[in-house]
Amino acid sequence: MHIDECSMGGNMCHGGQDCENTIGSYRCVMRCGRGFRRTTDGLSCTDVDECLESHPCHQQCMNTIGSYRCACELGFQLRNRRCIDINECRQRVCRLDQQCKNTRGGYTCIDLCPNGMTKSGNGTCVDIDECRDGTHQCRFNQICENTRGSYHCTCPRGFRSQGVGRPCVDIDECEVRHTCQHECVNTPGSHRCLCPTGYHLMANGKTCQDIDECLEQNIQCGANRMCFNTRGSYQCIDTPCPPNYQRDPATGFCLKNCPPNDLECALSPYALEYKLLSLPFGIAANQDLIRLVAYTQDGVMHPRTTFQVVDEDITLPFALRDENMKGVLFTTRPLREPHTYRMKVRCLLVHEQCSVSVM
Numbered sequence: 001m002h003i004d005e006c007s008m009g010g011n012m013c014h015g016g017q018d019c020e021n022t023i024g025s026y027r028c029v030m031r032c033g034r035g036f037r038r039t040t041d042g043l044s045c046t047d048v049d050e051c052l053e054s055h056p057c058h059q060q061c062m063n064t065i066g067s068y069r070c071a072c073e074l075g076f077q078l079r080n081r082r083c084i085d086i087n088e089c090r091q092r093v094c095r096l097d098q099q100c101k102n103t104r105g106g107y108t109c110i111d112l113c114p115n116g117m118t119k120s121g122n123g124t125c126v127d128i129d130e131c132r133d134g135t136h137q138c139r140f141n142q143i144c145e146n147t148r149g150s151y152h153c154t155c156p157r158g159f160r161s162q163g164v165g166r167p168c169v170d171i172d173e174c175e176v177r178h179t180c181q182h183e184c185v186n187t188p189g190s191h192r193c194l195c196p197t198g199y200h201l202m203a204n205g206k207t208c209q210d211i212d213e214c215l216e217q218n219i220q221c222g223a224n225r226m227c228f229n230t231r232g233s234y235q236c237i238d239t240p241c242p243p244n245y246q247r248d249p250a251t252g253f254c255l256k257n258c259p260p261n262d263l264e265c266a267l268s269p270y271a272l273e274y275k276l277l278s279l280p281f282g283i284a285a286n287q288d289l290i291r292l293v294a295y296t297q298d299g300v301m302h303p304r305t306t307f308q309v310v311d312e313d314i315t316l317p318f319a320l321r322d323e324n325m326k327g328v329l330f331t332t333r334p335l336r337e338p339h340t341y342r343m344k345v346r347c348l349l350v351h352e353q354c355s356v357s358v359m
Contacts, residue, residue, distance in 0.1 A: 035066035059083045075105030116149035140167035158189030181207045198232030210278075226252075228276040239274040269346065283335045289318070292327035294347045301325065302349055310344035318343060 006012070006019035006026050013019045013028035020029045020042065029042030036045040050068040051061035057070035058081060072083035089100035094109035101108045113125035120126045130136040130151045131144035138144040138153040142161070145152045155161045155168035162169060173191040174184035180193035195201050195208035202209050213219055213234040214227035221227050221236035224247070228237045241247050241254035244265045248255050254272035258265035277290060294302040307327025309320050317333045318341070327345065 033066065057081060073105060114149055116151075137165045139165045142166075142168055156189055158191075179206065196232055226274055226276060228278070230278050231280060237274075237276065241272065244268070245272060279335060281335060281338070283331055285331050285333045287331045289329045289331065291323075292320075292329065292345065292347070293325075294349060304349070306348045308346045308348065310346050313343065316341055316343055320345060 006021045012026065016031055017028040018031045020027050027042065030038055030045050032038045032045035035048050035050070037048050038045055047063070047065055049063045050056055051063045055061065056068065058078075059073050059076065060071040062069045062071060070078060070081050072078050075086055075088070076083040077086050078084075085102075085104055087102045088107040089102045092100075093107060094100040097112050098109040099112050101110055113119055116128050116130070117125040118128050127146070127148050128135070129146045131138075131146045136144045136151050136153070138151075141159065142153040142155060142164075145154050153161065153164050158171055158173070159168035160171050170186070170188050172186045173179050174186045179191065182196055182199070183194040185192045185194060193201060193206050193208075198211050198213070199208040200211055201207070210229070210231055212229045214229045219227040219234060219236070224238060224240040225236045226239045228235045244256060244258055244262070245254040246257045247253070252273070256265065256268060256270050258268075275290075275292075279289065283289075292307055294305045296302050303325060305325045305327075306322050307320055317331055317335060318329055319332050321328050321330070327347070329345075
């Protein structure tokens with residue numbers, strides 16, 4: 001029967017020693033603490049390398065005397081012996097013009113594209129076409145125009161903007177002075193100029209021009225009458241040839257046809273011609289109106305010619321002066337009211353005379 005001396009009690013070993021029972025006896029061996037292991041002979045303790053034997057750590061293990069310490073790789077932090085990735089992006093590690101992307105154990109700073117730009121497949125910044133992808137804020141009748149990095153909301157021609165996302169409103173062009181010479185009618189996005197009866201709109205779309213009905217409509221007033229174009233209309237004016245004159249069908253002149261031995265008729269002007277002149281309101285005084293010229297039968301301007309007013313009427317607002325063998329008709333006072341005036345002008349040549357009636 002084997003007796004366990006270590007269990008019989010009594011302090012057989014010194015302090016710091018443990019009693020180890022052996023067959024037929026016992027021995028005193030070193031008492032080793034946690035993290036240590038007794039040597040084979042029992043006389044000393046050696047450190048236990050937990051890192052090597054039990055792999056207690058997640059990433060890195062550093063053995064210490066009687067223990068061990070766990071550590072983590074760069075970019076990780078230890079939590080309950082586990083290494084947890086650190087999200088460095090929460091620490092604002094990138095510049096303001098960069099985007100932070102967290103990675104396992106680290107992070108990457110990505111250069112940002114300016115507003116209105118995005119990264120392409122090759123890493124370059126390309127423009128975002130907000131008008132095409134529908135991210136713009138242009139609404140109603142606004143027109144989206146893409147620009148590099150942005151866009152503009154514009155209005156159609158004839159409309160003005162009230163701001164992004166608000167409808168464009170029509171511009172009333174008729175409120176602008178001198179848009180039309182006569183009447184202006186506003187239309188959505190545009191306008192129309194209207195002319196009074198007897199006028200037509202010119203190619204510029206704003207100016208009214210008088211229609212010469214006598215020429216364009218070939219008005220035939222009849223014998224001894226002439227078509228007189230007026231502003232916006234026309235009149236048939238009596239232009240009879242006086243006694244002893246006959247109208248030349250080719251020129252329309254009244255040519256002298258004197259009976260034999262009629263001295264008074266022989267001394268009268270050889271030819272009479274009617275001239276019709278239409279004038280607008282508002283012509284000031286001392287403004288030249290027309291120049292009268294006498295020509296020979298060959299169409300050459302006649303030299304040494306003078307012009308005179310016959311039966312001068314002081315109520316007429318016109319006068320005549322000679323200038324370089326021409327008769328210049330000019331105003332003596334402003335023309336402010338509609339009126340039809342008749343005046344006779346005589347043309348005097350060397351050895352001859354002519355006559356013209358201006359209306």
